[in-house]
Amino acid sequence: MVTLLGCAAVKEMIKPPKVSFESVNLTNFSFNQVTLDFVLSIHNPNPIGASLSGYDYVFSVEGNEFFKGDETQAITLPASGNGQMHIPVTIQFKELYSLIKTTENQDTVGYKISGHFQPAGILAGFNVPFSKSGNLPAIKRPKISLSGLKVKGLSLAKVDLELGINVDNPNIFGFDMSKLDYRIIIAGQEVATGLADQVAQVPKKGKGSITLPISLSLIGAASAVRSAIAGQAVDCAVNGSTDLSTQFGQVRLPLDLKQNVKILR
Numbered sequence: 001m002v003t004l005l006g007c008a009a010v011k012e013m014i015k016p017p018k019v020s021f022e023s024v025n026l027t028n029f030s031f032n033q034v035t036l037d038f039v040l041s042i043h044n045p046n047p048i049g050a051s052l053s054g055y056d057y058v059f060s061v062e063g064n065e066f067f068k069g070d071e072t073q074a075i076t077l078p079a080s081g082n083g084q085m086h087i088p089v090t091i092q093f094k095e096l097y098s099l100i101k102t103t104e105n106q107d108t109v110g111y112k113i114s115g116h117f118q119p120a121g122i123l124a125g126f127n128v129p130f131s132k133s134g135n136l137p138a139i140k141r142p143k144i145s146l147s148g149l150k151v152k153g154l155s156l157a158k159v160d161l162e163l164g165i166n167v168d169n170p171n172i173f174g175f176d177m178s179k180l181d182y183r184i185i186i187a188g189q190e191v192a193t194g195l196a197d198q199v200a201q202v203p204k205k206g207k208g209s210i211t212l213p214i215s216l217s218l219i220g221a222a223s224a225v226r227s228a229i230a231g232q233a234v235d236c237a238v239n240g241s242t243d244l245s246t247q248f249g250q251v252r253l254p255l256d257l258k259q260n261v262k263i264l265r
Helices: 002-013 093-101 099-107 221-229
Strands: 018-027 035-043 049-060 064-077 081-091 108-120 130-139 143-153 159-168 175-186 191-202 207-219 235-247 249-264
Touching: 018 130, 018 143, 035 108, 035 130, 049 081, 064 081, 064 093, 081 093, 081 108, 093 099, 099 143, 143 235, 159 235, 175 221, 191 207, 191 221, 221 235
Parallel strands: 143 249
Antiparallel strands: 018 035, 035 081, 049 064, 049 108, 108 130, 143 159, 159 207, 175 191, 175 235, 235 249
16 A cells, blocks of 8 residues: 555656757758758656657648658656657658649748657656747759850861850859869760869859850861851750759759750850
């Protein structure tokens, strides 16, 4: 009887843990997806250790349920101490813009994550909720296009050209194009390859431009290339990739451009 009374008294003294958000970090950033890493701190106010058996959550965007999860993951809380939990949430932008079409034209989107930790042991019966709201940038792929092929110098032996590339950044953050690995094809023939560093700085909601030099031997060039350069326009392609340095980290952007561009003299 004394033991039962003692257990009941102890049970009445047990308090539920308190949950707070330490930080929200953007990881695995790309123009296709981003992962939000929610870092939660769980404080156990009790003089004895406790545990949780997992958690469930719902992630919403602009008030619409986007997805939900249910994880079985044991969490041990020390006596009068803190435990930490990471909840990673990956957002596919193509899926987001498809399901919630209004977000495609927004610069930022509002999110909310809410759920409950599942108590175990001495915490059984308690409700341990958590909730966090915020905004994240609605990330969009920059628009890259070829602006023209300018003749800088011409002789019987060679022609010096400059290929112009325009970069249109629709995002609310700027970036540096720190490296560009490229392959240029004119009239079906590869005419130049290269690796350029510190290519351009593109401001938020702004534009940038790149100029790539081409020195082409007319003696070795195919007749199709010589004829194309002599005309008013030419089919031109650029393949490769560029590294963009952003406030969220570095991201690689593949290039696969093909256009009919004007010959500028």
